[in-house]
Amino acid sequence: MKLNYKEKLKHPVFKVTRDIITTEGLESYVIGGFVRDLILDRPSKDIDIVVVGNGLELAEKVAEKLRVKKVTTFKSFGTAHFNYKDLDIEFVGARKESYQRDSRKPIVEDGTLDEDQKRRDFSINALALSLHEDNFGDLIDPFNGIEDLEKGIIRTPLDPETTYSDDPLRMLRAIRFATQLDFKIEIKSLNAIKENAERLSIISAERISEELNKIILSDTPSRGFKLLNSTHLLHQFFPEMVNLSGVETINGHSHKDNFYHTLEVLDNIAEHTDDLWLRWAAIMHDIAKPPTKRYNEKIGWTFHGHEDLGAKMVPKIFRRMKLPMDHKMKYVQKLVRLHLRPISLVKGDVTDSAIRRLLNEAGDDIEDLMLLCNADITSKNDFKVKKYRNNFKKVEEKLKSVEEKDSVRNFQPPIDGQLIMETFDIKPCGEIGTIKNRIKEAILEGKIQNDYEEAFQMMLKLGEELGLKR
Template identity: 90%
Template structure:
């Protein structure tokens, strides 16, 4: 089968001319070929040459007038960027592994040996770049059939493939999730058998694959596979612990693992924000340790939002997720995720709205998105009622914000004004006055206005025995 019509990019034509003139073998291989055949966009091109990838990269770059080529001699690879594409050249190689490392021992090899070392048959597809057979598909493992049937399968025995490089287990699930493919049973069983081998993989590598699963169209599919193969237990036991249903005296609680996945899928329909998706994953993470049973009320999870917020930095640190504003953002949404729902259940007071706006700040819209996604009842009437009530809360949020301007607000009276007015040095009374003014604004006792706040400051100062 020939696909030369699909190889129109200048890098392929330049490579063709050079290797044909020098009588070399070279192929475009891997993910770019897979995506080309699936009509998916791809900006990463891997070109393998039976010979020196470094030399070929330099020659192709020179023809394309690319000035900067990154060379990695120890890996036998070279890389450059041309227009909108990342292009990597590597010499064909064969690999062998030590059991305690995923880093292979590399030797020069043939194209077939290079294809054997690939993780999956759909990633072992190669297209020739030589003029004599330009665009011809080299497919020794029936990757094209797997591509058409939607199957993830390893070129060699999956036990060997996954044991050699356990990261491939996560990649199998990532590709199955992104492409909506099925992992063949033999491969799936091998992943279960080798799950504990994930211990030799760094947290950074694991979370990189996990984030790609989370950013897929239906991330729940990936998490179900991670859970079923015991991989999730290796790096995210807190999420595994959400699973299961307990029943006492006829009272059952929902399976919070599958509820979380439903919330994740719900929110993924509306946002590509990775950290908002992480907030969906983490929103009920503290339900297992806060679960209690009461004969009158049934199952409760009191305080799971506060404990969950405390768990966020610990989990982020262990999984090597960023410990910066992104973590704080997830932590905030976990802590506040019940607040809008509480407003839906009761009377929506301006005071409660002001407090929510002030605490959520610029993340209020994301918080409301999370809370909407959290409505997962099987009762359609209940869901409809909740969503209608949510619209009331959202309208009230807009009205109060336009009127009172309390999102991220600081009281109009600061410490310097208080000190200058009463002629005092820094002291606890300043904090007391500022806090009282802020509370008064949030309660609607005074407007978020300098003059009203100044008058209140004078009164509070007098009550505290301060003189102008």
């Protein structure tokens, strides 16, 4: 039975393309992800149109009819695209590809629709809908992509060994689509990924991170990381995370598998936020546990200082993976460094002083830090989880009341170095830093209010103790 998707192709770009190619006797098809998402009833902002012939010329003609002024062309790739009504529309000539062993960049030649579909990464991305008037909306599905969509399977059109060896980025894309769509990767394809894992070395760190971030932003990112780990792709670009795997037992003392714990934390936080960098903080929060792991006969396993070492590891990992080295990295670093602080408050007495210090260090990221700490509760003991969550509520309430009372979030002492120099008629020196730090500590300890007059009086007293004269 021939399926027809004519009713779903109502966007003006399809109608204009239909009219032009029918008049000029051309073949053209909407292909790839847009067709896949159309069938799955998922939103899509990208439309790929392939033409058996010159894609650049067709793009210019369609853009003119739609009154689009700017068309971006890439002559060396034979592609052109433009934006129209918040959609990105790309035109390309049908092509066939061949690869060299040391590069994922193909040698491209003009080809037929059949050859173009064969070069696609997966059967579900090789689906095409005709745009010619005579068979407008007819589905061309040479690799049973529809059946794979129905069964939830990721499968390559050709032999997976060849597909993945030619372009190793497709291995990451397979895992990304399996994670986003909640599909299974065909076993033959899964084995081929594992066999070709080391081929990932020819892929740039930027492209790897781009796919990884899409996995991290999926609804259940742990699915992707489990696949990355089992296929050994993760070993190629994120060995620190692989090192979290495994459980060691000595004298009946075992520690939890920190790889799977990290994935639980990641899934927990994914239920509450789409913020990529907060999800990265979840991934990195225990990253330094392997190098800080020690065994103590009396208390078992310890990971002392893993939060501080983890914070130091963040920029190194971000730099290697070509992730941003700006405020986003510093944000992740801060949350990793502070992630144990609220937990220590839960275990001990929640003093105003401890709360002030946490508020001052976390600043505007305090809510994100508390979200991370709540996600970090992964015990199988329901009573323990309930107890921790109740205690966290008390900490959150205390945070709110102290913040309202003392306004110490991101605060700077009301006395600055300039005022100290003018008051005591001195030039820049160590005593200025001493006075400022002592005043700040006094405010955090609650000995004085975060108030100019109280701070000024303390400054005078400290100056006198340090031998400074007004």
